[in-house]
Amino acid sequence: MEIAHRGYAAEAPENTLAALRRAGRHADAVEIDVRRCGSGDLVVIHDAEVDRLTDGTGRVADLSLAELEALDVLGSGESIPTLAEVLSIVPADVAINVELKETGIATDAVEAIDPAENPVIVSSFSERALRETRAASASIPTAYLADRLRDRPVTTAVELDCRCVHPRFALCFYSPIISRAHDLGLGVNAWTVDDPLVVRALCRLGVDGVVTDRSGVVPDRYRTVADDRKP
Template sequence: MNRYIFIFLVGLMFFGVAAAPLSTAHADEVKNKDRKQTLNIAHRGASGYAPENTIAAFDKAVEMKADMFEVDVQMSKDGELVLIHDTTLDRTTDGSGNVGDFTYEELQKLDAGSWFGEEFAGEKIPTLGEVLDKYRGKIGILIELKSPALYPGIEEKVAEELKARNLDKPENDKIIVQSFNHESVQKVHELLPSMPLGVLLGNTEVTDEQLSEFASYAEYFNPNKAMITKEFVDRLHSFDLQTQPYTVRDQASADYLLKAGVDGIITDFPDYVDPR
């Protein structure tokens, strides 16, 4: 064989072998980059692994390196902002009745963990202020106003808690307020003009006129994950709205949403979005 041809073939084999892992590494880097751009939001904390809306669930979200966790805010009979999803106590505590019919002291006597597992016995219903103080600077917090029509003045109360901690002008959207009640979101916008806000919606058709209105006071449109397609994400982005759909409880849904290009994923299982 001609000496030059031999050298050429050896060089070709070398660079071909060397290039393959570089190409694979680049593909993995791109994939990881895409994942990091999609916020990993632990739904009610890492609620697939610990009782929802408890310190245990929020600690688990931090441990799993979620970017944010979501909380549900309601109000006690004596005006304390408490974190619980249902408007009744029956499902997630050993109490019974409407959340708003109990004082904060009465709510603190309830066990909010045993329903999930014996190892969580004694978990309490936390307050918004307690959670802001414990986790600010450690992880982002997505605050949902739950059934605000039941709690007149809850928007002002939330605004006061944020202002008191200089969190009413968050950098990098580390604190976001959202609700299914769009009038309530608009009210928060009036109270805290610099606060990033989100509009929640179920699996319902939405017009361009509605999206334009939402974009006038909110930065996020967070729908049921069933609404999401790549085309719909592009449509939301055309209105300068980011989207963080809910609620992922399986790996296939997480993978689908990542490919659709959503800005964040609200999930009970943070490891489905980012397996760190």
């Protein structure tokens, strides 16, 4: 499975409606980042500040939705969208990985996700955010993001009642994380890989999905997931 990281961030202005519309035509799944802005709305942006991505400055948490919508993302003419807007434009047969960038937003995120026809999975590096998600919904699939083995990726995912574990791709090469996860019924989606040779190596190791900034890096024969681990 090919998962478009922020809507293929290397090819389009990341996390924007334009990027996600385009990614929806090519990817098996899209990955987005969600946090709360100053007016209380859930918006789709990776960074806690707008400085890197836009022509503005300041913390997302201090800016209202109207102020965020007035900003220009990477000179593209696109603005920072809301979670609801993104959910409304991704084709129903494309899965959506909603990464929670902070705690205290899970209940509202689950409420926004509920009407979506897409397969949706909620992921986070934050154990607390995943516990909040499970408290808000007993059934929504979740995934634990891990970038270190000392985070005990598989064990933690099981403890948090996750459907998947999402490790940094390098962890798959020097640990038995894939086989351990599969033995316990967890899917494995590795992030973030743009090199086709590395992607092929990960696919041969048995990952269920690869998160990538570039389209077309996952060979066609690995694009279909045969079981219910698909996000």
